[in-house]
Amino acid sequence: MTGRWLVTGAAGMLGTDLVAVLADAGHEVTAAARRDLDVTDAAAVAAAVDGHDVVINAAAYTDVDGAESDPGRAMAVNGDAVAHVAAACAAAGARLLHVSTDYVLPGDATAPYPEDAPTGPLNAYGRSKLAGERAVLAALPESGYVVRTAWLYGEHGRSFVATMLRLAAGDGAVDVVDDARGQPTWTRPLAAGLVELGEAALAGRAAGVYHATAAGAATWYELARAVFAMAGSDPARVRPTSSDRFPRPAPRPAYSVLGHGRWAAAGLAPLAPWHDMLAVALRRPGFAAVRAGAR
Ligand SMILES: NC(=O)c1ccc[n+]([C@@H]2O[C@H](COP(=O)([O-])OP(=O)(O)OC[C@H]3O[C@@H](n4cnc5c(N)ncnc54)[C@H](OP(=O)(O)O)[C@@H]3O)[C@@H](O)[C@H]2O)c1
Numbered sequence: 001m002t003g004r005w006l007v008t009g010a011a012g013m014l015g016t017d018l019v020a021v022l023a024d025a026g027h028e029v030t031a032a033a034r035r036d037l038d039v040t041d042a043a044a045v046a047a048a049v050d051g052h053d054v055v056i057n058a059a060a061y062t063d064v065d066g067a068e069s070d071p072g073r074a075m076a077v078n079g080d081a082v083a084h085v086a087a088a089c090a091a092a093g094a095r096l097l098h099v100s101t102d103y104v105l106p107g108d109a110t111a112p113y114p115e116d117a118p119t120g121p122l123n124a125y126g127r128s129k130l131a132g133e134r135a136v137l138a139a140l141p142e143s144g145y146v147v148r149t150a151w152l153y154g155e156h157g158r159s160f161v162a163t164m165l166r167l168a169a170g171d172g173a174v175d176v177v178d179d180a181r182g183q184p185t186w187t188r189p190l191a192a193g194l195v196e197l198g199e200a201a202l203a204g205r206a207a208g209v210y211h212a213t214a215a216g217a218a219t220w221y222e223l224a225r226a227v228f229a230m231a232g233s234d235p236a237r238v239r240p241t242s243s244d245r246f247p248r249p250a251p252r253p254a255y256s257v258l259g260h261g262r263w264a265a266a267g268l269a270p271l272a273p274w275h276d277m278l279a280v281a282l283r284r285p286g287f288a289a290v291r292a293g294a295r
Pocket of ligand 1: 008009010011012013014015033034037038039040057058059060061062077081099100101102129149150151152153157
């Protein structure tokens with residue numbers, strides 16, 4: 001059973017890769033970008049979801065600092081609209097894969113967070129994403145899949161990795177924070193993992209919270225050094241610094257490493273170690289264009 005799939009937020013960084021992976025796998029997919037479907041419009045969501053077997057909600061308000069000054073807008077898209085999507089899936093009998101974030105967690109752990117770790121977001125974006133998670137789990141206890149991911153980069157969006165590639169092409173020193181740890185994750189293999197989970201969902205795999213991030217962990221400084229080295233630039237140009245040198249409106253978790261126990265228990269293929277994943281990603285045309293200064 002391949003089913004009919006709907007991707008919301010289809011023009012976003014992850015959404016673009018999701019649509020490509022689904023099409024490559026021969027799935028029937030409706031790609032709904034924001035201009036096609038505004039997820040805050042409950043009636044439009046109900047109409048769009050109808051007739052689909054799997055919905056992947058990749059639409060989100062992702063401006064983490066912007067959410068501090070406009071928490072209502074973040075909540076409308078990341079909380080209230082997710083409730084609309086979940087209700088529509090319940091009415092249509094569709095499975096929902098909802099993409100969430102490490103930012104629902106407090107970031108004060110010293111070992112990878114299990115899926116059932118207590119939540120405790122540090123910022124307005126995280127609180128809005130937690131509201132979305134709760135809406136999915138409440139409306140779809142048997143068919144709602146909350147998939148937390150983190151530290152994304154992709155060929156079709158803005159990311160830390162793309163910024164470092166641009167800086168690597170220049171010269172001089174670059175100061176990068178060394179006091180936050182996470183799992184840099186490329187959207188393309190994440191998309192493949194989400195599709196695998198969607199197929200497992202159609203086959204009746206248990207609903208609930210899953211974590212999907214690259215294996216291993218790195219600080220932003222370690223990630224930047226790896227990008228410089230892979231781009232053929234001197235990694236010694238990257239210097240470690242602390243996050244208090246770069247104050248931002250939204251506080252960030254210091255430790256964002258997610259455990260993959262439920263993913264493995266469901267028999268899903270593990271995502272690669274972050275360093276190997278990055279090496280493959282940087283050979284793709286989208287990142288070559290960034291290196292060449294074309295984007
Ligand atoms: N990026 C990361 O590092 C990261 C980390 C952890 C989790 N996540 C999660 O991963 C998912 C995908 O994020 P991403 O990195 O691909 O972000 P993205 O590139 O910003 O994609 C989000 C998409 O949602 C669209 N959108 C915003 N409001 C909408 C609305 N009301 N109706 C329909 N679409 C709407 C955006 O359109 P516009 O561009 O036109 O606003 C954008 O195309 C999100 O759930 C995010 O919370 C991301």
